[in-house]
Amino acid sequence: MNQVIETILRHRSVRKFTEQPLSSEQIELIVKSAQAASTSSYIQAYSIIGITDLKKKQALAEVAGNQAYVAENGHFFIFCADLHRHQKIGEWEGSDVLPSIESTEKFMVALIDTALAAQNAVLAAESMGLGICYIGGIRNDLEKVASFLKTPKHVIPLFGIAVGYPAKETSQKPRLPLNHVYHENEYEQDESAFKAGIDQYNQSVQDYYNKRTNGKRSDTWSSQMGTMLEKKSRMYMKEFIEKKGLNLR
Known part of the structure; x- marks a missing residue:
């Protein structure tokens, strides 16, 4: 460091x-x-x-x-x-x-x-x-x-x-887990491992919003992305x- x-x-x-x-x-x-x-x-x-x-x-x-x-x-x-x-x-x-x-x-x-x-x-x-x-x-x-x-x-x-x-x-907003962003030698092919990374991150994001808003907000990262990317901009x-x-x- x-x-x-x-x-x-x-x-x-x-x-x-x-x-x-x-x-x-x-x-x-x-x-x-x-x-x-x-x-x-x-x-x-x-x-x-x-x-x-x-x-x-x-x-x-x-x-x-x-x-x-x-x-x-x-x-x-x-x-x-x-x-x-x-x-x-x-x-x-x-x-x-x-x-x-x-x-x-x-x-x-x-x-x-x-x-x-x-x-x-x-x-x-x-x-x-x-x-x-x-x-x-x-x-x-x-x-x-x-x-x-x-x-x-x-x-x-x-x-x-x-x-x-x-x-x-x-x-500071939490970022995606390192093992979901960093792939070694080739892109991750195991969809279950891929989804596990997103699930892990969703929990971190929920915890962040819960703490920041005293429980008034608890949406996940994937729900945000799904809603946002559904709209053409x-x-x-x-x-x-x-x-x-x-x-x-």
């Missing part, structure tokens, strides 16, 4: 922040930490947009389902998959890059690069004693978000991260991505 691992294992989502803003030095360190993440073939296919305009933060909070902490935090970052600069490089270098950057493979590279950078940013923030919350809700209406941010073709806003000083301590995404010039050939 060391300080880095302790920071990782202490992670929890924070949804209530004080009014204290992040300093410019903190913001710069968080972004530099994001940039230090691994990147496929040195492509660096992401951009980070910091939102300081309160009206924009409030508009983004509304898009994200009226989540107050999108507007009320120390700083709000939006992480974007970004192949726009590569398209411009193709023009400047006289290279035909469009078939490549509009491929499914490069889209996946951009998604992975962005996620790796974001997690580095989160670890940097948490190591400073700050709290964070990922905000996937900006994808509720990417047309609006793209217009707020003026993102060009080949740029897809993926998620936001609210960062700030926690206003109160939050509990953000089904416009393929159309939006194609409109942004990523035809996923």
Whole structure:
């Protein structure tokens, strides 16, 4: 165990922040930490947009389902998959890059690069004693978000991260059992063992909710997933991505 691992294992989502803003030095360190993440073939296919305009933060909070902490935090970052600069490089270098950057493979590279950078940013923030919350809700209406941010073709806003000083301590949700996530040499084929892992986890989640709500809530993880995944959400995404010039050939 060391300080880095302790920071990782202490992670929890924070949804209530004080009014204290992040300093410019903190913001710069968080972004530099994001940039230090691994990147496929040195492509660096992401951009980070910091939102300081309160009206924009409030508009983004509304898009994200009226989540107050999108507007009320120390700083709000939006992480974007970004192949726009590569398209411009193709023009400047006289290279035909469009078939490549509009491929499914490069889209996946951009998604992975962005996620790796974001997690580095989160670890940097948490190591400073700050709290964070990922905000996937900006994808509720990417047309609006793209217009707020003026993102060009080949740029897809993926998620936001609210960062700030926690206003109160939050509990940590239990994760899936390690032996259900980590498979050795091949994927677990024994369905009874597979289900036993889910059953074990369901009990942990029930215990967590019971304790957190004094018995008012006791649903399981699998019941949550069954209900959530039964509903179609953000089904416009393929159309939006194609409109942004990523035809996923």
